[in-house]
Amino acid sequence: MEISTRDLVTVLHGMGFGALFMLAFSGAMAELYRMSASAAATRPSSREQTLLAVYLIGMVVLAWLTVFSGAYIVYPWYRAVPPAGVTDLSEYPRRLLLSSGRTSEWHNVGMEWKEHVSWLAPIAMTMVAYVALKYRRAITRPRRMRTAVLGFAAAAFVATGIAGAFGAFLNKYAPVRGGSVIVLMESEK
Amino acid sequence: MSTTQPRGGTGRDTDSLPNGPAAAAILAAGIGCGAVGILAFAGDASDSVGRLLNIYNPTGTLSGVTTLAIIIWLVAWFALNRLWRTRNLDTGGIYVAAFALLAVGFLLTFPPFMDLLQGK
Numbered sequence: 001m002e003i004s005t006r007d008l009v010t011v012l013h014g015m016g017f018g019a020l021f022m023l024a025f026s027g028a029m030a031e032l033y034r035m036s037a038s039a040a041a042t043r044p045s046s047r048e049q050t051l052l053a054v055y056l057i058g059m060v061v062l063a064w065l066t067v068f069s070g071a072y073i074v075y076p077w078y079r080a081v082p083p084a085g086v087t088d089l090s091e092y093p094r095r096l097l098l099s100s101g102r103t104s105e106w107h108n109v110g111m112e113w114k115e116h117v118s119w120l121a122p123i124a125m126t127m128v129a130y131v132a133l134k135y136r137r138a139i140t141r142p143r144r145m146r147t148a149v150l151g152f153a154a155a156a157f158v159a160t161g162i163a164g165a166f167g168a169f170l171n172k173y174a175p176v177r178g179g180s181v182i183v184l185m186e187s188e189k
Numbered sequence: 190m191s192t193t194q195p196r197g198g199t200g201r202d203t204d205s206l207p208n209g210p211a212a213a214a215i216l217a218a219g220i221g222c223g224a225v226g227i228l229a230f231a232g233d234a235s236d237s238v239g240r241l242l243n244i245y246n247p248t249g250t251l252s253g254v255t256t257l258a259i260i261i262w263l264v265a266w267f268a269l270n271r272l273w274r275t276r277n278l279d280t281g282g283i284y285v286a287a288f289a290l291l292a293v294g295f296l297l298t299f300p301p302f303m304d305l306l307q308g309k
Binding site for chain 2: 067071072075076079108109112113115116117119120123124126127130131134135138139142144145147148149151152155158159
């Protein structure tokens with residue numbers, strides 16, 4: 001069982017950072033909603049507030065790690081230009097997709113949207129974390145603040161979903177390959 | 190997060206905070222998201238703008254689009270926060286503007302919409 005360094009970094013970008021960030025959304029949305037529900041009769045304890053702070057800051061860090069690792073590590077591999085005369089495009093995903101009319105729109109629509117829209121998520125989530133941690137329960141006052149914060153959190157989820165879904169499809173049609181090989185396990189046969 | 194405590198429990202009092210800092214953060218996030226869309230569109234529509242935005246060649250135009258958008262977002266946040274940090278604002282219009290800019294961010298990064306605007 002082996003994996004290339006590029007595969008490993010791509011998995012870390014998509015599953016380690018991106019998917020973990022997406023998984024964290026349900027917890028964040030539920031807690032933000034519960035915390036800001038005007039009918040709530042209780043106020044979070046300092047321990048709960050600390051946990052929420054760690055959770056939201058963790059989400060912000062994951063969001064930024066996802067977009068920076070994608071844009072500055074994985075994307076340059078994706079858009080690498082093959083040397084003249086190379087006919088095997090398997091290590092040049094962008095060129096591989098563009099080489100056929102049946103796959104070119106995965107790049108022209110999928111990658112072009114993914115590479116930009118994903119950046120809305122960390123911007124929105126940083127704001128959500130800042131406002132939630134600064135105002136805590138007071139984000140119900142006035143109600144518009146809660147609506148805005150939850151709206152931007154939902155937008156960050158949608159942006160991440162778009163980027164993640166296209167990332168998964170792109171990895172099916174033109175995976176980022178190459179780099180040195182890491183042997184994880186070897187059969188004795 | 191299983192334990193809660195009654196009203197008036199621990200923690201600083203956030204009820205008396207003005208809404209200005211929140212409004213600044215929310216509008217700045219909208220400006221940042223809108224900037225991503227506008228810069229992505231500009232880089233796509235104009236080759237010369239695209240070349241200007243190419244500040245790190247392995248990543249191409251995306252490097253300039255996102256770096257500039259982050260700078261615009263942070264500068265807007267800093268400036269709006271300085272302006273509004275002690276104020277209580279009527280935030281209705283501010284939040285509508287923030288969501289409109291967020292929508293700009295989504296639409297102008299969507300390639301078929303970019304193409305539509307460019308008449309392609």
